Amino acid sequence: MVSRVASSDELQVRFWGIRGSTCASGPQFMEFGGHTACVEIRCGKRLFIVDAGTGISALGSALGEDVPDTIDILFSHLHLDHVGGLAFFKPALTKERLVRTYCGNLDGESAMVSLDKLFSPPLFPVRLGQFPARFEHVGFKAGDTLTFDDGARIGTHSLNHPGGATGYRFQHGNRSVCYISDVEHSEAWPDKALADFVHDADLMIYDGMFSEAEYPRCRGWGHSTWEKGVDLAKAAGVKALAIFHLYPGHDDAFIRAMEAEMKAVMPTAFVARERQSIILDASGQEAVADWPKAAKVPAV
Numbered sequence: 001m002v003s004r005v006a007s008s009d010e011l012q013v014r015f016w017g018i019r020g021s022t023c024a025s026g027p028q029f030m031e032f033g034g035h036t037a038c039v040e041i042r043c044g045k046r047l048f049i050v051d052a053g054t055g056i057s058a059l060g061s062a063l064g065e066d067v068p069d070t071i072d073i074l075f076s077h078l079h080l081d082h083v084g085g086l087a088f089f090k091p092a093l094t095k096e097r098l099v100r101t102y103c104g105n106l107d108g109e110s111a112m113v114s115l116d117k118l119f120s121p122p123l124f125p126v127r128l129g130q131f132p133a134r135f136e137h138v139g140f141k142a143g144d145t146l147t148f149d150d151g152a153r154i155g156t157h158s159l160n161h162p163g164g165a166t167g168y169r170f171q172h173g174n175r176s177v178c179y180i181s182d183v184e185h186s187e188a189w190p191d192k193a194l195a196d197f198v199h200d201a202d203l204m205i206y207d208g209m210f211s212e213a214e215y216p217r218c219r220g221w222g223h224s225t226w227e228k229g230v231d232l233a234k235a236a237g238v239k240a241l242a243i244f245h246l247y248p249g250h251d252d253a254f255i256r257a258m259e260a261e262m263k264a265v266m267p268t269a270f271v272a273r274e275r276q277s278i279i280l281d282a283s284g285q286e287a288v289a290d291w292p293k294a295a296k297v298p299a300v
């Protein structure tokens, strides 16, 4: 069991949901996992949650008693695979808790109207407003820097996706992690503004839903390939790459083969596995906990 709280100088990432579009289930999906997008990020002890796909349910349970009074959930965007788990997040069942959501792809509008539509009869039995916890929904424009009461700051960047999406950059001490999902690469690649945004990151989590061979059939769907992730990482000096938003039809055997191919061109690239933890400490000595088959993030 990985220790739940990183020490104050660590930046910690834990994947709770790694699929895109919809869940995958069955024995052929056990290694990489089946839940949709949800990532826990700890800047020291400070908790951030990126996306509330079905993976957020297990995160809520794992937090146990170790839950801050205010929880910040950053949405890449509001497609179902990124918000569908929100009503199953256990800490929202506790009174005296504030759950704040952040949404950057609606021209400054918050997620409130959309989430109220989704979580209301007849689509869902109760509204978020009826939960014991209080919800607060913050809207911003992708590209803004988010600043929090405790001084935390998170960079954001607009991504090419139907309806838009927001990428995030977390910095803690001298370490940084970027979350770049969902995104479709442009004709001219790597995109310069995106490369500047992820420049020199220790880890980039990237939408590699399809392979280059599959992409021509999926053009315009708003997703990218692991090959384009490697191109971007190399051009921007990103040190390690985690391929994320996995296609639910790709089973473990397919993804293992894809990962081997990717590692041949970028040894520090790997495919994100559900419940995998990555700890980036100030010394540059990384540990990948809980999932022994996972790639090590290199010391810098």
Ligand SMILES: [Zn+2]
Residues within 6 Å of the ligand: 020, 021, 079, 081, 082, 182, 245
């Ligand atoms: Zn998605």
Ligand SMILES: [Zn+2]
Residues within 6 Å of the ligand: 077, 079, 161, 182, 222
């Ligand atoms: Zn999407």
